[in-house]
Amino acid sequence: MKPDTLNEENRKFEQTPLKQPLFVNSVPKSGTHLLRNIVRMFVPVEQQYDAQFIQYPNLQEHLGAFDKEKCNLSWGHLLFSDASAMELTGVRKIVLYRDPHSWVLARARFFLSDEFTGNIEHVKGGRISVEELLNLMIFGIYQKVPSLLDLYMHNAVAWMGTVNAMVKYEELVAAVKNIDELESEVYFRKLLGQCGVDPIPEDWRERVKVGSDRKQSGTARENLSGLSVEIPSELPETQKKLVEFVAPGLRKLLGYE
Numbered sequence: 687m688k689p690d691t692l693n694e695e696n697r698k699f700e701q702t703p704l705k706q707p708l709f710v711n712s713v714p715k716s717g718t719h720l721l722r723n724i725v726r727m728f729v730p731v732e733q734q735y736d737a738q739f740i741q742y743p744n745l746q747e748h749l750g751a752f753d754k755e756k757c758n759l760s761w762g763h764l765l766f767s768d769a770s771a772m773e774l775t776g777v778r779k780i781v782l783y784r785d786p787h788s789w790v791l792a793r794a795r796f797f798l799s800d801e802f803t804g805n806i807e808h809v810k811g812g813r814i815s816v817e818e819l820l821n822l823m824i825f826g827i828y829q830k831v832p833s834l835l836d837l838y839m840h841n842a843v844a845w846m847g848t849v850n851a852m853v854k855y856e857e858l859v860a861a862v863k864n865i866d867e868l869e870s871e872v873y874f875r876k877l878l879g880q881c882g883v884d885p886i887p888e889d890w891r892e893r894v895k896v897g898s899d900r901k902q903s904g905t906a907r908e909n910l911s912g913l914s915v916e917i918p919s920e921l922p923e924t925q926k927k928l929v930e931f932v933a934p935g936l937r938k939l940l941g942y943e
Contacts, residue, residue: 690902692723693731699893701730706882707752709740709774710761712782713841715792717855720862721782722761724897728883728890735760745773752777766844778882783842784855785942786834786929787921793823795917816915820925824932835933843939851880854941862898865891 710725712718726734735751738744740762746769751760754776764770784792798819814822826833846852861873874894878886887893896902921929929937937943 690723692726692897692902693734695896696727696729696731699727699889700887701728702883702885702887703730704733704757704759704882705884707754707757707777708759708780708882709752709764709777710759710780710782710881711764711841711845711849712761713784713789713837714763715789715796716782716784717858718761718763718782719902720855720898721780721853721858723899723902724862724894725759725780725878725881725883727893727897728878728881728887729759733758738762740764742767742770745769749773763841765840766848767840771848778880779845779849780851780853780881781842781845781849782853782855782858783838783940786838786933786937786940787926787942788856790820790823790834790921790925790929791917791919794819797823798915798917816917817922817925819915820921821928824925824928833932834929835936838933838936838940843936851877853877862894865894 708725708729710718710722712721733756735748735758737751738748740748740751740760742765745764748760750756751758752774764774783789794816822831824834826836842852857873858877861870864870871891874890875886878890
């Protein structure tokens with residue numbers, strides 16, 4: 687993916703160091719880059735731990751990200767576990783997720799793109815239908831790709847009640863689009879406060895605009911390349927029923943019903 691230029695943009699603003707470590711967690715394909723890039727505009731580059739997207743398999747290799755003395759901003763897709771809970775003691779935690787219906791589409795779109803490299807290259811050959819691909823996103827691929835239920839259960843639901851904020855992708859996007867409205871100001875002042883940004887700078891709107899620039903995200907929908915199959919803009923009714931079958935009550939729990 688093409689690297690972003692947000693470190694250079696960051697240095698154009700006066701930055702106040704974080705006083706506590708912050709970890710931005712998310713369900714994969716839920717707008718991770720959007721939230722991460724916005725928060726990066728409020729944290730000194732020197733406090734941004736960018737060595738790796740932190741996940742459970744590499745957690746022990748990146749414990750320095752949570753150093754209480756350095757107070758870094760870090761990010762990743764970290765499932766909830768005893769190890770995760772213990773290692774992130776004293777760390778501010780934000781969890782981002784999106785409506786499972788739109789998540790299925792976003793995941794399928796990314797898996798078909800040139801930007802995705804993994805062990806399921808065979809699904810890009812056009813030998814399966816769009817509906818079959820969507821079903822694979824919901825049910826997973828045996829020993830290769832986790833199911834929707836597994837990802838949402840371990841990366842979002844299991845963290846509920848233990849973090850500083852659970853963030854809906856759709857609300858974040860709405861606040862970005864309506865940046866000049868009072869509702870957006872209320873939203874971002876609350877979110878940034880939950881991230882430990884103190885004080886919230888007067889130029890917060892400009893920072894959000896820079897961080898949310900979709901050109902800075904290699905995984906933004908319009909920046910994906912190599913898509914040979916058109917993914918629908920709305921999940922078909924059958925696949926909506928399959929989401930409910932696989933994860934009954936999930937959308938309601940997350941606030942989508």
